[in-house]
Amino acid sequence: MADRRPIYLDHHATTPLDARVLDAMMPFLRDDFGNAASVIHAFGRRAAAAVDDARERVASAIGAAPDEIVFTSGATEANNLAIQGSARLRPGHRDQLVTAATEHPAVLDVCEALAGEGFGTTVLPVDAEGLLDPAAVEAALDDRTALVSVMTANNEIGVLQPIREIAAVCRERGVPFHTDAAQAVGKLAIDVEALGVDLLSLCAHKFYGPKGIGALFVRRRRPRARLKPVQYGGGHEGGLRSGTLPVALIVGMARALELCVEELESESGRQRELRDRLLAALSSSCSGVTCNGHEEQRLPGNLNLTFDGVDADRLLLALPDVAISSGSACTTASPRPSHVLLALGLSEARARASVRIGLGRGTTQGEVDLAARRILEEVRAQRSAAA
Numbered sequence: 001m002a003d004r005r006p007i008y009l010d011h012h013a014t015t016p017l018d019a020r021v022l023d024a025m026m027p028f029l030r031d032d033f034g035n036a037a038s039v040i041h042a043f044g045r046r047a048a049a050a051v052d053d054a055r056e057r058v059a060s061a062i063g064a065a066p067d068e069i070v071f072t073s074g075a076t077e078a079n080n081l082a083i084q085g086s087a088r089l090r091p092g093h094r095d096q097l098v099t100a101a102t103e104h105p106a107v108l109d110v111c112e113a114l115a116g117e118g119f120g121t122t123v124l125p126v127d128a129e130g131l132l133d134p135a136a137v138e139a140a141l142d143d144r145t146a147l148v149s150v151m152t153a154n155n156e157i158g159v160l161q162p163i164r165e166i167a168a169v170c171r172e173r174g175v176p177f178h179t180d181a182a183q184a185v186g187k188l189a190i191d192v193e194a195l196g197v198d199l200l201s202l203c204a205h206k207f208y209g210p211k212g213i214g215a216l217f218v219r220r221r222r223p224r225a226r227l228k229p230v231q232y233g234g235g236h237e238g239g240l241r242s243g244t245l246p247v248a249l250i251v252g253m254a255r256a257l258e259l260c261v262e263e264l265e266s267e268s269g270r271q272r273e274l275r276d277r278l279l280a281a282l283s284s285s286c287s288g289v290t291c292n293g294h295e296e297q298r299l300p301g302n303l304n305l306t307f308d309g310v311d312a313d314r315l316l317l318a319l320p321d322v323a324i325s326s327g328s329a330c331t332t333a334s335p336r337p338s339h340v341l342l343a344l345g346l347s348e349a350r351a352r353a354s355v356r357i358g359l360g361r362g363t364t365q366g367e368v369d370l371a372a373r374r375i376l377e378e379v380r381a382q383r384s385a386a387a
């Protein structure tokens with residue numbers, strides 16, 4: 001057991017790089033090292049052509065046009081550009097932000113930092129299943145609202161927000177709408193036109209692409225979304241994000257996204273079945289197991305479970321052979337209980353008794369069955385030690 005790799009069930013934290021993606025990247029890590037902005041010679045032109053091609057593929061995967069894709073280092077940066085870029089456009093006029101209590105820190109902390117500079121932030125509550133009411137968004141809007149930011153899929157409880165409805169409310173009132181879709185892109189069919197969003201963040205390492213690359217969709221027409229850059233320099237990415245483009249990462253992101261879109265239907269059905277099997281195994285033979293977040297409106301590979309009377313961190317320590325997490329791994333080693341679970345109304349004690357499980361493309365039935373057995377063993381051991 002000791003030299004075997006643990007079963008990986010933490011795909012919301014990150015996903016492994018797909019071998020087909022690495023193959024697509026390799027030429028750009030070796031021979032094709034040109035700078036995509038130095039197109040006076042063949043090296044740069046090859047890099048620029050690869051970036052153009054990747055931009056087209058990323059855009060088409062989400063129903064956007066190529067000139068609406070701004071490459072960033074990931075979703076954190078894309079969120080910063082969307083939120084800071086909107087807030088700083090007309091300070092003193094449109095300086096109010098609206099978001100939700102269950103957002104990722106890459107949204108909440110940006111809003112909080114801006115609040116420290118005098119911008120206003122309204123953080124809307126969610127219901128006990130983690131859903132935000134579009135009517136609450138509507139009620140929070142006024143003529144000073146610079147941006148509404150609501151995530152598509154939650155990174156802890158997998159809950160899917162009614163993005164289309166919220167986007168419609170914002171469009172009706174002429175307020176730009178941003179969605180952090182880091183957990184949704186590659187797992188759900190995303191079409192920026194059908195959703196009616198103005199800004200959308202994504203990152204490759206959540207869909208079997210490389211780490212350190214992401215993008216912000218910025219609507220260019222009907223209506224055009226306007227942003228102030230956060231980072232200045234050589235004027236890359238239409239002036240919105242200066243910095244030499246990481247060609248290999250961009251090529252990898254496009255390939256990874258294409259593969260996910262191709263396999264989306266079969267893969268989401270497969271993961272949903274495995275997820276339901278895991279939940280049934282855990283809850284049928286063990287009392288005091290609750291699933292957090294809306295039962296249906298959630299990502300196919302997500303489970304967030306509270307085990308009554310169990311300390312989640314101790315449980316994880318006792319399970320070196322199963323890689324799951326408590327709270328959000330994207331949030332560093334925070335001793336605080338999950339703000340997401342607290343927003344659903346869980347007590348601190350129940351939030352601390354909760355684990356996040358994320359199935360992925362490589363997850364097998366054998367792994368799910370073994371993980372269920374090991375989790376049950378350790379839950380029972382902890383409960384009987386406490387009794």
Ligand SMILES: Cc1ncc(COP(=O)(O)O)c(C=O)c1O
Nearest residue numbers: 074075076104106155182203330
């Ligand atoms: C919903 C969400 N937004 C943003 C991020 C941050 O993305 P990145 O790691 O690309 O900066 C993550 C995870 O890390 C996430 O789950």
